[in-house]
Amino acid sequence: VMSGLLIAELCINRMGTTGKRDVKLMELFRESLGKVPSAIGAVAYFGLHLAVILACIATGGESIGTLLSSIGMGDVLSSGLGVKELIFAGGVGAASLAVKPSAKDTINNILLVGTVATLLATLGVGGATADFSALIAGENQNPKAVFNALPLIFMALGYQQVMPKVTSMLEGDKDKIITSVIAGTAIPFVLILIWNAITLGNAMTGSGLLASGVDPVALLQSQGGVLGGLISAFSMLVVSGTLFNFSGLFVDNVEDTAQIQNRKWRPALFAGSLVPAALISASDAVNTCRLLDYAGAFSISILFLFLPSIMIWKARYGEDNSPLSVKPMVPFGKLSLSSLWKVAATLFIEQGAEKLGIIEWLMNFFH
16 A cells, blocks of 8 residues: 555656656656666566566466367367467457557456456355365464465555556545555455455365365366356456556557657557567466566565655655655655665565575575
């Protein structure tokens, strides 16, 4: 919530300075930071987007493959590498490219309604069959796994890149923005906690079903039935909506960063970002889960924890004394900003040490 409000504060101040309602995240980096920090932000931003795009295409491609096999078109999958991934990426990417901004909002609303409806249906159906006693049993608790999952948990902060659009839609109204950020964070958080509980609870109903390394979502999908179908529909809607928006945002920011004014390059930019991603996700060259793990540890900590607090510090307490269009949206001044730095630094350093093998080496050395 804090980092989302900091980005909104930066957007309002930028709107007051330029008079423009539409502000892009990369624009904030360029105008508020020096060349080196803004370049680091750009690398983190595009790295995050590519990781999410690869993961979405890999998941959506599997769903397309299952669908084709179920209707007797499984032979299409053997015609070449990445066919199902290219079908999914091409369909969603073409839709994102073709529709007008106003139609995009309509499509997003439809996807949102469908996603919420299937989620609630999944919770209703799955809640009746979940083994909650197994879920809370002591032998099934693994705090270490939660700690190792922190980078993936931090991936949830990726939604904050929509803050410039939210700020524009709410016309910079501070109170409305604060309400929307708090509600828009709390409600999905609660729903996803329930989703995790019901998914794990159903995966634990059979002895040994949830063995180490088994994906509970894929397990329930493979079992079919009403619950498996609802989980598949929910997953498909989520990855389709995410790719629909991320592919457009990726191209928008490539154009903004490279100062490309001519719209004729957009089809080539979409193809250049989605076709290689589809082929990579279809191969064994990249582990998408590990890729998201790295994106959560490094890209997220830079983009939504470290850089926003630096930019706000500079705006509030810098030497240029630029006029501010809005009062601080996050209380406790320097204390709250420094706390974000500490969280970002801890995540970055700890995950870097673990992924480089430094922590394991130290443990073996002192053992």
